[in-house]
Amino acid sequence: MSGREYLRYGGDTACLEIRTKNDVVLILDAGTGIRALGDELACQGREELTLLLSHFHWDHIQGLPFFKPLYNPALRLSLGASQGAQRDITRVLGQAFRPPVFPVPFAKLPAQVTTIGFKGDVLRLDSLVIRSIPISHPNRGLGFRIEEGGRSLVYLTDNELSLRHRGGGVFEDYAAFCKGADLLIHDAEYTPEEYPQRRGWGHSHFADAARLANVAGVGALGLFHHNQARTDQAEDELLERCRELLPNSGGPRCVALAQGWEMELSG
Ligand SMILES: [Zn+2]
Numbered sequence: 001m002s003g004r005e006y007l008r009y010g011g012d013t014a015c016l017e018i019r020t021k022n023d024v025v026l027i028l029d030a031g032t033g034i035r036a037l038g039d040e041l042a043c044q045g046r047e048e049l050t051l052l053l054s055h056f057h058w059d060h061i062q063g064l065p066f067f068k069p070l071y072n073p074a075l076r077l078s079l080g081a082s083q084g085a086q087r088d089i090t091r092v093l094g095q096a097f098r099p100p101v102f103p104v105p106f107a108k109l110p111a112q113v114t115t116i117g118f119k120g121d122v123l124r125l126d127s128l129v130i131r132s133i134p135i136s137h138p139n140r141g142l143g144f145r146i147e148e149g150g151r152s153l154v155y156l157t158d159n160e161l162s163l164r165h166r167g168g169g170v171f172e173d174y175a176a177f178c179k180g181a182d183l184l185i186h187d188a189e190y191t192p193e194e195y196p197q198r199r200g201w202g203h204s205h206f207a208d209a210a211r212l213a214n215v216a217g218v219g220a221l222g223l224f225h226h227n228q229a230r231t232d233q234a235e236d237e238l239l240e241r242c243r244e245l246l247p248n249s250g251g252p253r254c255v256a257l258a259q260g261w262e263m264e265l266s267g
């Protein structure tokens with residue numbers, strides 16, 4: 001959403017940039033947030049990037065056609081996606097990049113795109129070690145745990161902790177995957193009061209995200225995938241309620257992720 005009530009948390013859909021200690025860039029998801037990131041990366045003259053997609057729902061890929069580096073013939077993009085087989089990535093994105101919905105076919109993008117079939121194996125990128133877990137979400141997908149030198153970040157969005165979708169895990173699987181992470185970024189789209197009407201839609205309420213953070217003993221919890229209709233004021237109230245579920249000392253700190261938010265994790 002846009003407008004005065006949405007300025008703080010903004011209107012972009014999912015996109016996260018991670019920089020390694022050697023300044024190598026990893027991007028998670030290609031929601032509309034990737035447009036501004038692409039402009040910045042193009043200005044920096046970067047010619048090597050890696051992008052991992054958690055899944056193919058529109059809000060996670062819709063920024064990709066407007067990602068400026070794709071139109072640079074010198075760019076080498078490694079593109080990894082949730083459902084493994086290389087032809088899946090090409091086939092699905094081929095449907096988003098083709099006339100009449102977009103003028104440039106995926107196969108004719110100027111950048112050199114190679115795909116990574118992610119099948120539960122470990123991916124290494126510069127100093128990063130990346131592991132994945134199936135999310136509990138319609139049409140499946142992956143969450144990622146990214147480690148560098150003993151520090152770790154878990155990105156688990158579009159994940160319904162109270163309901164096991166086909167191919168997904170249960171709460172205990174996610175608790176084990178997140179164990180001891182320095183930062184857990186988790187879907188907290190709903191309040192517990194809203195959730196019963198939206199059960200089965202593939203998203204969690206903040207109390208489940210807080211429970212996961214507590215059980216897994218993470219250092220910080222980042223609430224993510226805010227409901228598109230929630231105003232800044234309502235999101236702040238949700239954040240306050242979520243903080244009340246976390247211990248005051250020694251437990252996870254909690255933030256609601258917003259555009260431009262940054263956190264240093266290197267040791
Ligand atoms: Zn989704």
Ligand SMILES: [Zn+2]
Binds near residue numbers: 059060158
């Ligand atoms: Zn989503």
